[in-house]
Amino acid sequence: MTANSPLANPADPADRGHLLTEQANPRSAQLDRLSALELVDLFNQEDQLTLAAIAGARQGLAAAIDTATEALRQGGRLFYVGAGTSGRLGVLDAAECPPTFCTPPDLVQGIIAGGAGALVKSSEGLEDVAEDGAAAIADRNVQAHDVVVGITAGGTTPYVQGAIAAANRRGATTVFMACVPADQVPTEAAIDIRLLVGPELLAGSTRLKAGTATKMALNILSTGTMVQLGKVYGNRMVDVAVTNTKLRDRALRILCDLTDLDRQAASDLLDRSNQQVKLALIMHLGHLNAEAARDRLAQHQGKLRQALEARVSG
Structure with missing residues (x-):
């Protein structure tokens, strides 16, 4: 200009x-x-x-x-x-x-x-x-x-x-x-x-x-x-920041909807994942501990779907 x-x-x-x-x-x-x-x-x-x-x-x-x-x-x-x-x-x-x-x-x-x-x-x-x-x-x-x-x-x-x-x-x-x-x-x-x-x-x-x-x-x-960055799974905000009561409730509903867990089990899982919904999902669905789940996500640029599909195909 x-x-x-x-x-x-x-x-x-x-x-x-x-x-x-x-x-x-x-x-x-x-x-x-x-x-x-x-x-x-x-x-x-x-x-x-x-x-x-x-x-x-x-x-x-x-x-x-x-x-x-x-x-x-x-x-x-x-x-x-x-x-x-x-x-x-x-x-x-x-x-x-x-x-x-x-x-x-x-x-x-x-x-x-x-x-x-x-x-x-x-x-x-x-x-x-x-x-x-x-x-x-x-x-x-x-x-x-x-x-x-x-x-x-x-x-x-x-x-x-x-x-x-x-x-x-x-x-x-x-x-x-x-x-x-x-x-x-x-x-x-x-x-x-x-x-x-x-x-x-x-x-x-x-x-x-x-x-x-x-x-x-x-x-x-x-x-x-x-x-595109992998912060969504389906149409769920799986990287939501759990910073208040409303957002914790949303996180728990996501976990319950996408797994076979009841609300108490979902709450326990969320706590074990340090309030990270995506990590909690890969831990539960991939049968992994927190460290292994983090590694799996990192291998797939944080994209949950690819990480889960790789587990199935592997």
Whole structure:
């Protein structure tokens, strides 16, 4: 990205009206005249477009999953970078990975313009400094084996553009996630994901359809990556972190459902596995002690199904 690139500096607000996310939606021209029920119905109709947007981005999402999986498998990290609603959604998705998949907190990280304070208090002015986005990438020592996902509904957010450019310079794989067509805002990211939901019912309010589609896309990206990494067996989160009563109950239900154990026996097994559901399963189903079960899982990159199938075939 050159210094004279239109994406290197904040765009003139007067020039942003052409963006898909800034256009007025003709279907909501009488929004202020609708009853509460009519409002709900109209929102419901518009939200159907988020499903089509995800379908239209399926190739890019699949490429991002494959890329992130390989990066994390090789010791890399996954970063989400955004401002405002986009940044908050990235931080939310990253924060959910440790309890759901028992990942270390630094494996998937959310970076938001303005830092933690911007999660609870609007700090829109902080998104206009591309250098701050680049600095955030430098602060986290992003390397070639990392993946950086820039999230910006309108595509022009300087903070995100600065982060993408800095990550590219460092050799990281970059992903661009936006809700405007590529011909309106091009990108130099390696993977381009466009979630084209159309104009918002409330013109320019990208916390609506754009935010919904972005959350859906991040759900798919992070969950798909963790599935590929072996943190799921069937449709069960077998790497769930057992850190409270609710999650221990979930762990016990998984063990009971996937084995012939009653709840007390499952509880004893979970304790013997040091609260690790996947380890408990391989111990029980493979008739192994904890040490041998760990070795078996390690031989198969932590993938429970392969470890069990290898036992049967062996």
